[in-house]
Amino acid sequence: MDLDPVILSRLQFAFTIGFHILFPSLTIGLAVFLTYVEARWLATGDTVWRDLYRFWVKIFALAFGMGVVTGIPMSFQFGTNWSEFSLNAGNVIGPLLGYEVLTAFFLEASFLGIMLFGWNRVGPRLHFVATLAVAVGTTLSAFWILSANSWMQTPQGYLINSDGVLEVESWWAVIFNPSFPYRLAHMLTATWLTTSFVIIAVSAWQVLKGRYRETALRALRTGVAAAAILAPLQAFIGDQHGLNTLKHQPIKVAAMEGNWEAGPSKPLLLFAWPDEAAEENHFEIGIPHGASLILTHSFDGEIPGLKDVGPEDRPPVALVFFSFRVMVGLGLLMIAAAWIAFAYRKSLASRPTLLRGLTFMGPAGFIATIAGWTVTEVGRQPWIVHGLLRVDESISPGVASESVMMSLMLFAIVYSLIFAAFLYFVARLVNAGPEPDADPPKADIPAMDAVQRA
Amino acid sequence: MDWVIFDYVLIWAVVIAIGIAMYVILDGFDLGIGILFPFAKQEAWRDDMMASIAPVWDGNETWLVLGGASLFGAFPIVYATVLPALYLPLMLFLLALVFRGIAFEFRHRSQTSTWAWNASFAAGSTIAAFAQGVVLGNFILGLPIEDGHYVGSTFSWLTPFSVFTGFALVCGYGLLGATWLIRKTEGDVQAWAFRVATRLAIALLAAIVAVSLWTPFVEPEIAERWFSFPKIIFLAPVPLVTAAVGLMLLLALKHRNEDRPFTLSISLFLLSYLGLGISLWPYIVPRSITIWEAAAPEKTHTFLLVGVLIFLPLVIGYTLYAYRVFRGKVSGDGYH
Numbered sequence: 068m069d070l071d072p073v074i075l076s077r078l079q080f081a082f083t084i085g086f087h088i089l090f091p092s093l094t095i096g097l098a099v100f101l102t103y104v105e106a107r108w109l110a111t112g113d114t115v116w117r118d119l120y121r122f123w124v125k126i127f128a129l130a131f132g133m134g135v136v137t138g139i140p141m142s143f144q145f146g147t148n149w150s151e152f153s154l155n156a157g158n159v160i161g162p163l164l165g166y167e168v169l170t171a172f173f174l175e176a177s178f179l180g181i182m183l184f185g186w187n188r189v190g191p192r193l194h195f196v197a198t199l200a201v202a203v204g205t206t207l208s209a210f211w212i213l214s215a216n217s218w219m220q221t222p223q224g225y226l227i228n229s230d231g232v233l234e235v236e237s238w239w240a241v242i243f244n245p246s247f248p249y250r251l252a253h254m255l256t257a258t259w260l261t262t263s264f265v266i267i268a269v270s271a272w273q274v275l276k277g278r279y280r281e282t283a284l285r286a287l288r289t290g291v292a293a294a295a296i297l298a299p300l301q302a303f304i305g306d307q308h309g310l311n312t313l314k315h316q317p318i319k320v321a322a323m324e325g326n327w328e329a330g331p332s333k334p335l336l337l338f339a340w341p342d343e344a345a346e347e348n349h350f351e352i353g354i355p356h357g358a359s360l361i362l363t364h365s366f367d368g369e370i371p372g373l374k375d376v377g378p379e380d381r382p383p384v385a386l387v388f389f390s391f392r393v394m395v396g397l398g399l400l401m402i403a404a405a406w407i408a409f410a411y412r413k414s415l416a417s418r419p420t421l422l423r424g425l426t427f428m429g430p431a432g433f434i435a436t437i438a439g440w441t442v443t444e445v446g447r448q449p450w451i452v453h454g455l456l457r458v459d460e461s462i463s464p465g466v467a468s469e470s471v472m473m474s475l476m477l478f479a480i481v482y483s484l485i486f487a488a489f490l491y492f493v494a495r496l497v498n499a500g501p502e503p504d505a506d507p508p509k510a511d512i513p514a515m516d517a518v519q520r521a
Numbered sequence: 522m523d524w525v526i527f528d529y530v531l532i533w534a535v536v537i538a539i540g541i542a543m544y545v546i547l548d549g550f551d552l553g554i555g556i557l558f559p560f561a562k563q564e565a566w567r568d569d570m571m572a573s574i575a576p577v578w579d580g581n582e583t584w585l586v587l588g589g590a591s592l593f594g595a596f597p598i599v600y601a602t603v604l605p606a607l608y609l610p611l612m613l614f615l616l617a618l619v620f621r622g623i624a625f626e627f628r629h630r631s632q633t634s635t636w637a638w639n640a641s642f643a644a645g646s647t648i649a650a651f652a653q654g655v656v657l658g659n660f661i662l663g664l665p666i667e668d669g670h671y672v673g674s675t676f677s678w679l680t681p682f683s684v685f686t687g688f689a690l691v692c693g694y695g696l697l698g699a700t701w702l703i704r705k706t707e708g709d710v711q712a713w714a715f716r717v718a719t720r721l722a723i724a725l726l727a728a729i730v731a732v733s734l735w736t737p738f739v740e741p742e743i744a745e746r747w748f749s750f751p752k753i754i755f756l757a758p759v760p761l762v763t764a765a766v767g768l769m770l771l772l773a774l775k776h777r778n779e780d781r782p783f784t785l786s787i788s789l790f791l792l793s794y795l796g797l798g799i800s801l802w803p804y805i806v807p808r809s810i811t812i813w814e815a816a817a818p819e820k821t822h823t824f825l826l827v828g829v830l831i832f833l834p835l836v837i838g839y840t841l842y843a844y845r846v847f848r849g850k851v852s853g854d855g856y857h
Contacts, residue, residue, distance in 0.1 A: 128626055129626050129627075129630070132622060132623055132625060132626035132627075133623065133626075135579060135582070135622055136618065136619040136622035136623050137619070138586075139582070139585065139586060139615060139618055139619075139622075140615040140616075140618075140619070142586050142589045142590060142593075143589055143604060143611060143615060145593060145600070146589075146592075146593065146600040146601055146603070146604030146605065147604045147605055147608050147611055147612070148605075150600075150601035150602070150604065150605045151601070153593060153597055153600050153601040153604075154597055154598060154601040154669070157593050157594065157597025157600060157601065157817065158594075158597060158817045158818055158820075158821045159821075160593070160594075161590060161591075161592075161593035161594025161595070161597055161600070161817070161821070161825075162594040162821055162824050162825040162828075163594075164590040164593060164594065165587070165590040165591055165593070165594045165595075165825050165828060165829075166825075166828050167590070168583065168586050168587045168590045169587070169828050169829065169832040169833065169836065170828070170832055172583045172586055172587075173580060173583050173587075173832075173836040173839075173840070174836075174839070176579040176580040176582070176583045177579075177580040177836075177839050177840055177842075177843045178839070178843070179579055180575075180576030180577055180579065180580065180843055180846075180847065181576070181843060181846055183575075183576070184575060184576040184847070185576070185846055185847075188846050188847065189846060228818075234818045234820065234821070235818070235820050235821060235824070236820075238820075238824050463601075463604075463605035463608075464605075464670060465605045465606065465670055465671035465672070465673075466605045466608050467675050469675070470608050470609055470612075470675055473609075473612075474608070474609075474612040477612065477616055478616070481616055481619055481620070482619075485619065485623050485627075488623075488627055489627075492626075492627060492630045492631075495630070496630075
């Protein structure tokens with residue numbers, strides 16, 4: 068059997084991190100949502116907010132558990148599978164992960180216990196502090212991990228010592244490297260938007276089935292209002308992030324645009340079939356001057372081409388090209404869905420077609436997030452640290468391909484099992500709705516009355 | 522300015538040693554609960570056992586990530602040589618932790634599949650503990666490393682000694698779990714925990730004696746460290762105190778003391794850990810890389826140390842607070 072250890076190590080890392088990112092995408096956003104909901108409950112005493120908290124915190128707990136167990140292997144895989152990378156870049160990346168543990172992981176892990184089990188042991192205000200601490204922890208975790216990732220995309224503040232190992236010259240320059248602010252904003256907004264559509268989809272389904280109308284409608288409206296702002300905001304941040312990439316990683320942008328020859332007045336390709344061997348596209352459908360207009364804000368602006376570098380320095384074009392279109396397509400769909408829902412926000416309960424459509428939008432944010440990560444990570448190839456370290460020189464030389472193959476298969480089996488269980492338990496929670504054993508409701512408020520009240 | 526670098530390296534070695542000790546003790550009793558899980562006589566006992574650690578296990582496990590990240594940052598050479606060398610046992614360990622961790626959420630939500638999550642929790646905890654013991658065994662006897670690269674084969678880690686230390690750590694964590702239960706439970710569960718703890722204490726003490734005799738026999742450098750004059754005079758108290766603590770533990774269990782068995786078991790772990798440190802000093806990858814050879818540049822050490830000095834006291838502060846919130850005997854209330 069001819070197994071390429073580089074491909075296997077890449078597959079394992081891509082699979083484990085792609086799987087992992089699904090859960091932080093939800094928990095970072097849900098932690099903010101839960102903080103908001105609990106704050107509203109404390110401020111108003113309105114039990115609908117409390118019921119919403121108690122319902123969503125269960126889904127949060129499941130997703131958080133998935134995030135924790137799939138996150139632990141990540142912190143060891145740099146060493147087990149990417150030991151040459153760890154040797155050469157550990158001085159820079161290691162401390163960033165150390166700060167993530169010290170400032171974020173302990174905070175969220177310690178206060179999560181109080182958030183989930185502390186209802187009868189601490190007062191409502193302290194409980195709110197625990198929720199807030201978990202939200203701060205999850206966000207700080209994003210800060211550090213995106214700083215590390217961004218440094219691998221746009222490294223600065225380093226020097227190369229006599230052994231060829233990277234050392235830090237300025238920590239400030241390392242942490243706040245050129246792509247970091249854009250990537251952090253883009254990812255945090257992605258988590259909030261993903262979460263908004265999960266809340267929208269779950270609540271729309273519950274309203275559609277005529278269940279838990281008051282809490283479901285409250286959550287639905289909150290989610291729609293958030294998405295109506297976040298979806299277009301994300302498009303703007305994404306555009307800014309793209310301009311930053313154009314400046315620092317032009318070849319990645321050339322792959323995103325499927326552009327082979329550098330030059331002015333480039334079209335925006337809606338579809339194409341990139342052919343790496345022939346160094347050209349087939350079946351191009353494009354909007355003339357589109358790419359130039361978007362990337363340079365001018366009709367005849369210069370766009371970099373893949374042929375600016377040799378084939379050995381180019382990323383896999385088709386994967387980056389199509390992932391980018393999936394991400395942007397879903398982004399536009401989310402803007403449309405959020406705005407339509409917002410326009411009808413007062414009459415959502417009586418629009419089953421719209422509610423059904425919103426239910427189907429539930430996975431949109433996750434798929435767009437995975438597609439976006441594929442664009443930025445595959446687009447960085449063949450580099451592991453852009454311009455400094457190559458991926459194929461960064462794996463662990465002492466680990467047999469068969470070992471990586473075995474661990475990859477085990478990860479695939481184990482993660483599939485727990486993912487199935489996760490979906491099953493979430494579906495059951497969604498079906499069961501806010502817990503019936505909570506304090507009895509004050510009065511049986513008719514649904515339409517609740518609609519007008521809220 | 523050689524002495525400055527010297528200091529940072531030493532400080533970092535101590536920080537990481539403390540981080541690993543924290544992990545071993547804190548996640549040790551969590552894993553111990555999982556190891557004892559299949560032997561509980563009733564489902565209600567298992568509910569109590571899991572409830573006793575549910576609010577704190579995640580924070581406990583975070584010490585492992587701190588250890589990993591600190592090693593990555595402060596001693597990248599160690600991170601890059603030891604982890605690939607122990608690839609398979611580490612992957613086994615990480616996957617076992619997945620089964621262990623996910624059981625906390627899924628078992629609680631399950632109605633008809635509780636048995637599956639019981640098995641996930643028990644097998645995950647036991648395999649994770651065993652794999653840690655295997656890693657420990659390899660660490661004690663040294664890894665085949667040349668020029669900073671692992672030169673052993675895929676299964677070099679599987680030796681009689683490492684299998685022995687694997688079983689020994691399962692017993693040790695089982696003891697921590699049982700003595701934690703003695704503190705946190707009452708009635709039938711506690712009476713059972715006393716019986717189990719006594720047997721495990723005897724097993725662990727026997728394992729400590731075996732490892733103490735086995736290692737100097739196999740590794741002459743360890744024999745020289747402990748038995749040469751005058752070192753033997755300074756180091757003799759370590760095994761003597763360990764023996765005394767072992768005896769006190771057995772007595773405390775016999776007299777059904779509720780608090781002391783747990784602290785004495787922790788002391789037993791710390792003393793063994795100290796003994797291990799004495800045997801291996803100054804190597805960070807035994808018999809091939811010393812802490813000074815493995816150290817990251819000073820700029821990395823100082824940056825990370827600032828974070829440790831500011832945030833670790835905070836972490837310890839709110840960890841203590843969280844334990845205080847959940848102090849006392851476990852009572853089936855308040856899950857979610």
